[in-house]
Amino acid sequence: MTLGTLYLRSQRFAEGEAHLRTALAACHRRGKLTVDSTTEAQIRSNIAIALESQGDTVGAAAERDLASHCLLNEKNRNYSWHFLRASDLQTRMQYSEAVQEYKTGLKKLPSSYPASLRGQEIIALASCLSGWEHTTEALSCWKQALDGSLPSDILSKVYFMTGMECHKLNRFEDAEHYYTAAIEADNHKALGGRVRGAIIRWQIAETQLMRGNLQNARQLLNHYLDSVDMKNSPATELLACDIDTVEGSFRDAKNRAKHLQQSIDSGSFDSDWREMLPGFKTSLCLRLVGLHILLNEPKNALAEVENLRLENDEVLKWCYEAFCVTAQAQLETKKECRAALEAQVIDIKQRIENDFARRLDEGAEVDDAAAVLRQPTNFLAYAALTLKMYDTCLQLYKRNLEMNSSPVNLPGVHCFIGECHAALGNPQDARIAWQNAVTSGIDTYYARIASQHLTKHQAAVKGTVKLN
Numbered sequence: 001m002t003l004g005t006l007y008l009r010s011q012r013f014a015e016g017e018a019h020l021r022t023a024l025a026a027c028h029r030r031g032k033l034t035v036d037s038t039t040e041a042q043i044r045s046n047i048a049i050a051l052e053s054q055g056d057t058v059g060a061a062a063e064r065d066l067a068s069h070c071l072l073n074e075k076n077r078n079y080s081w082h083f084l085r086a087s088d089l090q091t092r093m094q095y096s097e098a099v100q101e102y103k104t105g106l107k108k109l110p111s112s113y114p115a116s117l118r119g120q121e122i123i124a125l126a127s128c129l130s131g132w133e134h135t136t137e138a139l140s141c142w143k144q145a146l147d148g149s150l151p152s153d154i155l156s157k158v159y160f161m162t163g164m165e166c167h168k169l170n171r172f173e174d175a176e177h178y179y180t181a182a183i184e185a186d187n188h189k190a191l192g193g194r195v196r197g198a199i200i201r202w203q204i205a206e207t208q209l210m211r212g213n214l215q216n217a218r219q220l221l222n223h224y225l226d227s228v229d230m231k232n233s234p235a236t237e238l239l240a241c242d243i244d245t246v247e248g249s250f251r252d253a254k255n256r257a258k259h260l261q262q263s264i265d266s267g268s269f270d271s272d273w274r275e276m277l278p279g280f281k282t283s284l285c286l287r288l289v290g291l292h293i294l295l296n297e298p299k300n301a302l303a304e305v306e307n308l309r310l311e312n313d314e315v316l317k318w319c320y321e322a323f324c325v326t327a328q329a330q331l332e333t334k335k336e337c338r339a340a341l342e343a344q345v346i347d348i349k350q351r352i353e354n355d356f357a358r359r360l361d362e363g364a365e366v367d368d369a370a371a372v373l374r375q376p377t378n379f380l381a382y383a384a385l386t387l388k389m390y391d392t393c394l395q396l397y398k399r400n401l402e403m404n405s406s407p408v409n410l411p412g413v414h415c416f417i418g419e420c421h422a423a424l425g426n427p428q429d430a431r432i433a434w435q436n437a438v439t440s441g442i443d444t445y446y447a448r449i450a451s452q453h454l455t456k457h458q459a460a461v462k463g464t465v466k467l468n
Contacts (some may be wrong), residue, residue: 004046017050038081040069045087079108083121087129095132096362097419102128115149123158130165133372139165156185160200168371172207179204179229181211195233195272198262200236209242212407212442217243233374234260234269234280241287244369246408254291257284282311289323293382314355318376321348326383345384346390352376370403377403381416390420412438412446418453431457 004019044067052060071085082105089098102125126141138321142162150158163178179200201224209217210374221239224230237260244253261284263269264277292301301323308320325341325348332338352373359369381396397417405413419432434457437450458462 004043004050008319011053011078013050013053016055017047020047020050034210037070037073038078038084041067041084041088042080044070045084047118061113064088074383075346079105079110079190081105082108083124087124090128090131093131097130098128099125099132099134115185116151117149119145119147120154127270130161131394133359134364135165135168135368135369137368139169147379149271153184156182159185160196163200163203167203167207169367170210170406171369172211172406176207177205179207195276197232198230198235199276201230202233202239205239206242209239209246210406210408212410212444214243214246214408214443232269234264234273237263238280238287245287245291246444248448250291250294254288254295257288257291260284261288282316284307289327290379293323293326293330296330301327315376318348318352319379322376322379322383326379326386327381329386341383342387342389345380345387345389348376348380349392352380367404372399374403374405378409378413379406385416385420390423394420394424408439408442409443410440411442411444412448414440415446415450415453422453427457427460 004016004023006016016446020043024040024047027040027043038415044063046065048060048067051063067084068088069079071088082101085102086098086105087096089101102121104126109121114455115200122141122145126138126145129135129138129141139162142158142165145158146155146162159182163175163182166172166175166178182200183197201220205217205220205224208220217239221243224233224236224239230236237256241253241256241260244250244256261281264281264284269277285304288307289301289305292298292304305320305323305327308316308323311320313318321344325344329341331340332341356369356373359372360366377396378400381393381400384390384393384396394417396412397420398414400409414433414437418430418437421427421430423432424463431454434450434454437447438454440447
C-alpha cells in the first residue's frame, strides 16, 4: 500500500493503482479480511484517486462507495477511521458531517502524534470548511496549520490558501501578506511552477485594485507585461480587463475579454494552464456580460450569459438571472413585460435573503454569508436600477454596503444610491451619497460620474439647472 501511495504522489497513477490492487488482494486472502476495515477503506479511496486521475470517474465512484461501506462496518472507530470517513463525506460534498468527523478525529489524536502530521489533518479540515463556505473558521484553521512544523512544499500552499480566505472576506492587506509569504516560502516551486506563480502574482495585483490602489495595480500590470512567465498568461489579461473596467474604459475591457476568450477557446495557452482555464472561463463570462450591459448591448449580454445557465452553482444561477433581467429591461419597453421583470427582481431578492438566513442557521458567520452573496446582490441592484425600481435598488445597495463591499466598488455603490435618491425626490440624500463617492479618494469611473452629479446639484441649488 505504501508503494502504491508513493506512486500516486509522483502522479504515476497506473502504477500506483496496480500496487494498490495488489495490496487489496492481500487483504482478502482465502476469502477472509486480514486487516481492519479502515485499512481496506484507505486502499479503496486511493484506488479511486488513481482511477479518477486516469479519467475513469465511474470506477472511482464505485471504489468510493465500497470504501464508504467498509467504514460503516468498522467497529473500532479510531482517529484514522474518522479522517477517512470525513474525506469520504467531503468527496460527496456532505460538508457539515465531514467537518464533524474531522474535528472528532483531531480530538482523538494521541499526544505523541507528530506535529507535521497533525498540521496536515488541520489542513484537511480547513479545506473542507472552505468547500462548505465557512470562510472565517477555514481561515482560522489555515492559520493554525501555519503554527505547526510543515514541510516547505506544503507550507507555501497553506500560505496561499490563507491568503485566498482573507481575499474572500475582503481583508485585502492580510491577503497580500500571505500571498507574498507563499512566494517567498520556497521560490514557488510547490505552487506548481510558473502557473501558480503567475496566479499568485495576479492575486497580489487584484488585492491592490480591490483596495482602490489603481496606480499600484497598473504598475504591477506593466511589470507583469515585461515578465516572460506573466505577459502571455490569462491572469495578466484578466487583470488588464479589470483595471480598464474600474477606470471606465469599458470598450477596451470588452475587447481584451473577447480576445482572452478566443485564446482560451482556441487552445492558445499551453498545457500548464489547462487545470486553471475552466475557472478563468467562468470569471471571464461574468465580466463580459457585465461589460455588454454597461455598454448597453443587451442582445450580446443575453447571448453571452447563456454560458452561465448550466453552471451547477446556486450563486452563479442568481447572477445569471440578475443579468438576464437587466439585459431584458434594456430591451423591453412594454409595461406588462417590465412588470414581469420587476416581479423577478423581488423573487430573486427574497431567495438571496433566504439563503443568507440559511447559512447563518448552519453556523456560518455573517461575513461568510456576505462573501458568497455580495456579488449576486450587487448585480441584482443594478437590475433594479435599470427597471427604475428605486426603493428596491436602494435596499439592495445598502445591503451591499452592509456586506462589506470592497473599497474600489464603494464609489459606484454610493453613486447609484445618489441616483436613486435623486429620482425619488431626495436631493439632499443624493448629495450626501455623491459626496461619499467623491471623498472615498479612489479615482474610479463612478467617482467621476458622482462628481459630475454634484456639480449639477450645486447648480440646481443656485437655480441654474434642474436636477434629475
